[in-house]
Amino acid sequence: MTLPTISRRNLGRLSAALAALTLTQHAWAETPPNVLVVGQVAEPQSLDPHAVTAVNDFRILMNVYDGLVRYRSGTLEVEPALAEKWDITDGGKTYTFQLREGISFHDGSPLDAEAVVFNFERMLKEDHPYHKTGPFPLSFFFSAVSKVEALDPRTVRFTLKEPYAPFLSNLAYPTGLIVSPASVMKHGADFGRNPSGTGPFRFAEWVSNERVVVNRNDAYWGPKAASETIVFRPITDPNTRVAEMLSGGIDIMVEVPPVSLSQFKGDGYSVVEQAGPHVWFLILNAKEGPFADVRVRQAANYAINKEAIANNVLEGTATVAAGPTPPAFSWAYNSDLKPYPYDPDRARALIKEAGAEGAKLTFYVTEGGSGMLDPVAMGTAIQADLAAVGFEVKIETYEWNTFLGRVNPGLAGKADMAEMAWMTNDPDTLPFLALRTDAWPEKGGFNSGYYSNPQVDNLLEAARASTSQEERARLYREMQSIVQSDAPWVFIANWKQNAVTSARVKNFGLEPSFFLLLSGVSKA
Amino acid sequence: MGVYILKRLFSAFPVLAGISIIVFVVLSLIPGDPATAILGSYATPENVERLNRYLGLDAPLWQRYFIWLQNLLHGDLGRSYALNRPVLDEILDRFSATLVLAGTAFVICSVMGIFAGVISASRQYSLADSAITFAVILGISVPSFFLGMMMILLFAVSLQWLPASGMYSSWGTGGGADLLRHLLMPSLALSLVATGVIARFTRSAMLEVLRQDFIRTARAKGVHESRVVWRHALKAAMVSVIPLLGIQAGFVLSGAVYIEMVFQWPGLGRMLIDAILKRDILLVQGGVIFVAACYVLFNIIVDIVQSVLDPRIRS
Numbered sequence: 001m002t003l004p005t006i007s008r009r010n011l012g013r014l015s016a017a018l019a020a021l022t023l024t025q026h027a028w029a030e031t032p033p034n035v036l037v038v039g040q041v042a043e044p045q046s047l048d049p050h051a052v053t054a055v056n057d058f059r060i061l062m063n064v065y066d067g068l069v070r071y072r073s074g075t076l077e078v079e080p081a082l083a084e085k086w087d088i089t090d091g092g093k094t095y096t097f098q099l100r101e102g103i104s105f106h107d108g109s110p111l112d113a114e115a116v117v118f119n120f121e122r123m124l125k126e127d128h129p130y131h132k133t134g135p136f137p138l139s140f141f142f143s144a145v146s147k148v149e150a151l152d153p154r155t156v157r158f159t160l161k162e163p164y165a166p167f168l169s170n171l172a173y174p175t176g177l178i179v180s181p182a183s184v185m186k187h188g189a190d191f192g193r194n195p196s197g198t199g200p201f202r203f204a205e206w207v208s209n210e211r212v213v214v215n216r217n218d219a220y221w222g223p224k225a226a227s228e229t230i231v232f233r234p235i236t237d238p239n240t241r242v243a244e245m246l247s248g249g250i251d252i253m254v255e256v257p258p259v260s261l262s263q264f265k266g267d268g269y270s271v272v273e274q275a276g277p278h279v280w281f282l283i284l285n286a287k288e289g290p291f292a293d294v295r296v297r298q299a300a301n302y303a304i305n306k307e308a309i310a311n312n313v314l315e316g317t318a319t320v321a322a323g324p325t326p327p328a329f330s331w332a333y334n335s336d337l338k339p340y341p342y343d344p345d346r347a348r349a350l351i352k353e354a355g356a357e358g359a360k361l362t363f364y365v366t367e368g369g370s371g372m373l374d375p376v377a378m379g380t381a382i383q384a385d386l387a388a389v390g391f392e393v394k395i396e397t398y399e400w401n402t403f404l405g406r407v408n409p410g411l412a413g414k415a416d417m418a419e420m421a422w423m424t425n426d427p428d429t430l431p432f433l434a435l436r437t438d439a440w441p442e443k444g445g446f447n448s449g450y451y452s453n454p455q456v457d458n459l460l461e462a463a464r465a466s467t468s469q470e471e472r473a474r475l476y477r478e479m480q481s482i483v484q485s486d487a488p489w490v491f492i493a494n495w496k497q498n499a500v501t502s503a504r505v506k507n508f509g510l511e512p513s514f515f516l517l518l519s520g521v522s523k524a
Numbered sequence: 525m526g527v528y529i530l531k532r533l534f535s536a537f538p539v540l541a542g543i544s545i546i547v548f549v550v551l552s553l554i555p556g557d558p559a560t561a562i563l564g565s566y567a568t569p570e571n572v573e574r575l576n577r578y579l580g581l582d583a584p585l586w587q588r589y590f591i592w593l594q595n596l597l598h599g600d601l602g603r604s605y606a607l608n609r610p611v612l613d614e615i616l617d618r619f620s621a622t623l624v625l626a627g628t629a630f631v632i633c634s635v636m637g638i639f640a641g642v643i644s645a646s647r648q649y650s651l652a653d654s655a656i657t658f659a660v661i662l663g664i665s666v667p668s669f670f671l672g673m674m675m676i677l678l679f680a681v682s683l684q685w686l687p688a689s690g691m692y693s694s695w696g697t698g699g700g701a702d703l704l705r706h707l708l709m710p711s712l713a714l715s716l717v718a719t720g721v722i723a724r725f726t727r728s729a730m731l732e733v734l735r736q737d738f739i740r741t742a743r744a745k746g747v748h749e750s751r752v753v754w755r756h757a758l759k760a761a762m763v764s765v766i767p768l769l770g771i772q773a774g775f776v777l778s779g780a781v782y783i784e785m786v787f788q789w790p791g792l793g794r795m796l797i798d799a800i801l802k803r804d805i806l807l808v809q810g811g812v813i814f815v816a817a818c819y820v821l822f823n824i825i826v827d828i829v830q831s832v833l834d835p836r837i838r839s
Contacts (some may be wrong), residue, residue, distance in 0.1 A: 037694050043798070046608040053562055125565050135578045135605075136561045140571055192608045208617050209696050209790030231694040235788050236798070239673065243688040247680040250694075370564050401556025401803060404567065433568070444569045 017261040029246070031251055034228040036505070036523055038516070039241045041232040043209050046192030049177035050123050050136045054370075058174045059254065059516035060212055060232050065197030068097055068116070069168055071513050076277060076329055076425070080170045082111065082178060082198065092163030092467035099154045103221050105180035106202040113150030118181040120148045120158075133189045141170040153212050162435045165472055166426040173425045174515075200519040209234060226522035245269075245500055251523060252508065254516065258315030258374070264500045273496045274510035277328045277490070278371055280421040280428070281341040281492035282382070285411040287450035290356040297487035299354075300417075301340035303347035303389040304382055310493050313377045318493035323480040324435065325427050326494045328512040331469065332427040334477035337484055339491065345390045352402075360392045362465060364407060364418035369400035371421035379419060382490075390442045410448050412440035416491075418448065425513065427476050433459050435483060446509035451488030525831075534828060536820045538648045545597075545814045548589050551805050554638070557581065561803040579605060581805075592809065601810035606802040610736045612808040614795065619814065621691055622791035624703070628711040633718035638758075638765065640719070641726025645734065646753045656723065663720035668779055672713040672786040678710060689788035710787040714779055714823055718772040725768050729761040736760075763834050769828030774819055 031037045044057040049065055052058070070084040080086075083097035103111040122130045123139040142165035149157045170176060183196035195203045200222065201214035212232040212432065216225040224357045233250060235241040237256045245253045246263065256264070256271070264271050284291040284300065291297050306320040312377025322339040325332060353358055365379035366372055376397065383393045396415070398406060406419045422430045432439070437452040456479055463475040484491070499516075504524045511517060542808040559575035573681050583591070595602060601611035640660070644653040680688035687693065691706050733739065734757050742752050781793030788794075793810060800806040 043607070045606055048608070051608060053566070135562075135575055137571070137575055138566065139561075140566070140574075189603070190609070207692075208614065209621075209794075210690065210692060229695075233690065233694050235689060236794070237689075237785055237788060240676065240689045240786065240788050243676045243681050247684055247688045249680075249688055249690075261569055329583060400801075401561055402554075405555040408567065424565075446565075446568070477579055522649060 015427050025354070031248070033523055034520060035231060036227050036229070036252060036518060037231045037250045039235050039244055039253040039517075040075045040232050041234070041238075041241075042236050044212060044232075047195035047203065047206070047212070048133075048192035049179065049194055049197075050119070050139065051134055052174070053137050055514050058514075060214070061174050061177060061197075062515045063201045063230065063518050064199045064203055064214055065174075065179065065330065067171055067173075067176045067178060068069060068099075069172045069176075071172050071511065071515075073329075073511065073517075076169070076512050077331060078172050079170075086468050092165070092465065093160045095158040095160070095167065096151070097156050097158075099152065099156065100221060103198055104219065105182065105196050105198055106217060107180050107183050107186075107196040109182035111198055112153045113156040113179065114153070115181050116156045116178060118149045118184075119178050120145065122184065123175075128436075130184055130326060133184060133191055138173075138175040138177075141173060141175050142167075156223055160505060163467065165464050165466055166428045167329050169426040189426060201230060204229070216346065223519070225519045227518070230518055235395050245502075248502070252499060252501045254497075256498050256500050258317045260272075261315060261317070261498070265272075268503050269500050270503060270505075270508075270511050271498060271500050272508060273317075274512060274514075275326070275328050275494055275496045276423065276514045277326045277425065277513050278375060278421065278423045278495040278514075279324065279326050279491070279494065280318070280371070280419075280493040282492065283319065283407070283418045283420050283449040284412065284490065285416045285449050286452075286488055287412050290354070290359040290361065290415045291355045291416055292457070293358075294486060295350045295354040296359075297490075298340070298354045298385065298485075299347040299350035299356075299389065300490050301487050302343045302350070304385045304490055304492070305342045306339060306492055307342065309378055309381050313374055313381055314493065317498060318373065318495045319323050321491040321494050323484040324431055324489065325476060326478050328494070329427040329476075330505050332473045332476040334480040336477075337480060339444075340484075340487075344385075344389050351389060351391075358390050358392065360394065361386070361416040362414070363395050364403065364411075364415045365392050365395050365397045366400050366403040366419055367397060369403065369421075371423050371495065372400075372419065373421070373493070375419050378492070382492075408441065408446060409441075410444075412451065414449065421449075421495075422487075423514065427472075428460070428464055430475075431456070431479060431483070432464065436460055449488055451486065453482060453486055456486075458481055471487055483512045528831065529824075531779060536817075536824065539820055540813065540816060544593070544645070544813055545589070547809050547812045548585070548592075551803075551808060554803075557801050558803045558805060560604065561801075567627050581826045592806075596813075601813075602806040604799070604804055604805065604807040606799065611806050614665035614807065615792065615810055615814050618790060618792040618795045621789060622777070622780055622793065623783070624691075625707065625710055625714065625783070625791055626773075626777050626790055628707055629718070629780075630665065632711060633715035633722055633772065634769055636715070637719045637722025638726050640723040642730055642758060644723070645727045646749075646757075648730055648731065656727075660723045661721040662708065663716045664724075666712050666716065667782075668713050668717055669782040669786050671716060672710065672783055675709045676786070691766055691790055692809055710783050710789055713786075714776060714783045717779065718776050721775075722765070722768065722772060729764045733757045733760045735738060763830070766830055766833065767826060767831040769825060773822055777818070810813035 015446055038457055041054055042056045043050050044060055049061045056134050062095040066081045069078045070081040072079040082100055084100050086097045087094055088095055093488045121128045145158055146161045147159040151157055166467050179194035184191045186195040193206055200217055200220045202217045204213040204215045206212045216228050235244060242255055242260045244250045279285055286292055310318045310320050317512045320339045322337040327333045366375045379395055383395055386393045411418060424430050434446040438456050439447040459479040463472045466472050497510055497514050500509055506522050509519045531596050538621050559572040563571050604611050604614055604630045607614055644656040647653050679686045687706055687708055692702055739757055780791055784791040784794040796811045
């Protein structure tokens with residue numbers, strides 16, 4: 001038989017080919033200097049900041065565009081960006097911005113007041129010639145705006161229908177980033193794949209599902225970027241992302257799974273953590289069933305061991321939440337509040353007092369979703385803690401979209417409690433949408449547990465109408481202490497965003513906004 | 525022959541129309557809609573309604589189906605909500621990546637499977653036969669995604685010989701060698717199960733043929749044994765192996781979904797999973813119809829090849 005010899009010879013050739021492939025490993029195992037390769041969690045939806053909603057996309061956009069204002073590094077407080085100053089007049093209904101001089105978009109067209117007007121009219125006016133280049137899902141951030149005018153090439157004025165305190169903070173959000181009207185007109189609905197802004201990096205290429213590449217903008221108005229190029233790679237599977245980081249295929253990795261953090265303890269890597277404007281909580285059905293009684297709601301807060309969830313289930317990637325507002329909003333956070341301690345005896349006493357011993361509870365848990373961390377494991381831990389104080393908890397698990405479809409219309413007649421998490425850019429957003437009486441599901445809000453306290457309603461309305469940050473802070477702090485003792489939710493955790501970089505990466509940090517600002521980051 | 529091909533092609537249309545209706549109905553029955561998925565935390569009824577109106581999703585189901593069908597006949601599959609680009613562009617981008625991966629895996633499993641099957645049949649109960657049978661059972665039993673993860677651990681993380689994921693390096697111009705390096709692990713992982721199935725099937729088909737009279741005659745005439753096995757017997761056995769190859773091609777294509785997830789291969793399977801999770805209806809519809817059309821076409825090709833090999837089938 002002649003075949004075995006042929007196959008042996010072929011085997012030899014095959015192994016030679018394999019050796020040739022693998023010998024060149026150093027050509028790719030180390031990423032080149034001056035190029036940062038970032039492992040992202042998904043393919044971006046679009047690079048049009050007005051068309052997107054995901055933090056994953058914001059991580060790219062914040063490096064390509066600027067807004068009129070931005071968050072001061074390390075805070076969620078607003079500072080000047082494209083606008084060098086502004087005035088708030090007419091009781092908080094008129095905002096007049098003065099633009100910086102001599103700034104151009106990456107496509108060469110000038111950034112002037114008309115360009116700013118174009119940006120907001122495109123989003124807000126349904127008859128605008130470029131409104132069809134959307135959709136603009138978050139344009140309601142600016143739904144308070146009734147008029148945007150260019151007073152002169154450097155002055156732009158926004159008129160609001162009513163005073164709306166979160167306006168500046170919404171302008172600092174990616175939905176407020178300024179795009180080049182010339183490029184929108186040129187590319188139409190495909191602008192999202194041919195973006196042009198004023199930021200420290202300019203768009204270079206987007207190879208679908210492989211990479212988005214941006215290069216340093218040498219004409220940037222602020223400090224020039226430290227790296228020449230950034231490559232954003234979508235790697236949806238967290239294990240594969242870890243493998244890429246360990247094998248040297250990427251320099252920076254975001255959203256490290258908690259269980260993988262220990263693999264990056266060595267000298268070759270550095271782990272960065274930052275608490276953000278996130279809160280993970282349980283919605284309690286305050287309309288009917290055992291949780292209609294405030295004592296039982298408080299009992300649930302005492303019964304659940306939040307430290308154990310943060311440290312064991314989440315491996316230290318979260319801190320225990322004290323109330324409805326995350327500490328990342330440092331200016332509005334009530335630091336006098338202490339989280340409910342873990343105290344099963346106190347819980348049992350309260351339950352006994354309310355006569356709710358041995359109550360049967362239905363608990364909605366999701367398989368996973370935006371900001372939900374590890375919902376199944378967390379739900380199981382919560383179930384065990386509540387069983388320890390005598391509740392019989394039945395878990396119902398749903399896929400994320402199905403879950404939202406059941407929770408958002410309200411828990412009445414279906415469940416006693418549900419998991420939920422929110423990430424916002426202003427302390428107003430979550431309580432306004434999820435704790436007011438006017439935010440009950442049938443009125444179009446997210447108050448799925450039907451909590452109602454007129455005092456909280458008044459505080460939130462007043463804070464929204466105020467233009468003084470100190471006054472708003474005072475109102476929010478008062479609201480937090482009332483909500484904490486009313487316990488419409490079980491306050492569980494505030495997520496700390498994390499990232500890992502290789503030791504070659506310098507000056508890397510995370511922001512409380514969860515944005516990724518890479519302008520100052522370099523690589524040895 | 526021409527009539528036969530035309531008849532087979534024509535019969536594909538009702539199948540595709542049926543699939544498109546099923547996909548449309550199923551997608552409208554599952555909870556969640558694109559607007560809610562896009563808006564996430566901000567999906568108030570008001571915002572959802574505004575976005576649905578913008579996306580044209582406020583029209584009744586049958587109306588949307590006919591608009592979609594009309595556009596399809598004009599070669600327009602619509603625009604993906606989640607990716608903001610034409611569905612057809614995305615599908616063609618993704619399909620070429622899947623084709624490279626699944627095509628390579630299909631070649632590997634066909635060649636290796638048939639080769640192993642023939643060797644173990646021609647030397648039944650030998651050491652080679654036992655070794656191959658053992659390897660085949662192992663190959664069929666290990667889930668491909670698990671094998672993929674183990675390969676990444678060994679060859680990318682520990683030994684750092686091969687890249688862990690993706691189709692091309694993130695920098696540089698790519699090129700054939702780069703693609704080959706990225707293709708090696710996923711295509712091997714993807715081909716493993718099919719290789720086992722094909723090897724086992726080829727072995728039994730060959731054993732049956734080798735017992736037949738014309739083989740004995742060939743041997744009696746003094747034909748060299750390797751010629752008997754590889755020419756006479758294999759050709760006869762291929763008639764039953766080829767339909768299996770067609771089925772396995774389908775399995776390789778669907779198995780690519782897992783492998784594409786593990787190795788972050790930018791293919792059609794990963795696209796469909798992402799699209800389903802984001803309720804990107806038009807992309808799911810376009811993708812499913814495209815994949816269904818490929819299956820149907822593939823089956824037609826297999827039927828035709830078979831009818832060439834065995835003229836009895838045509839009548």
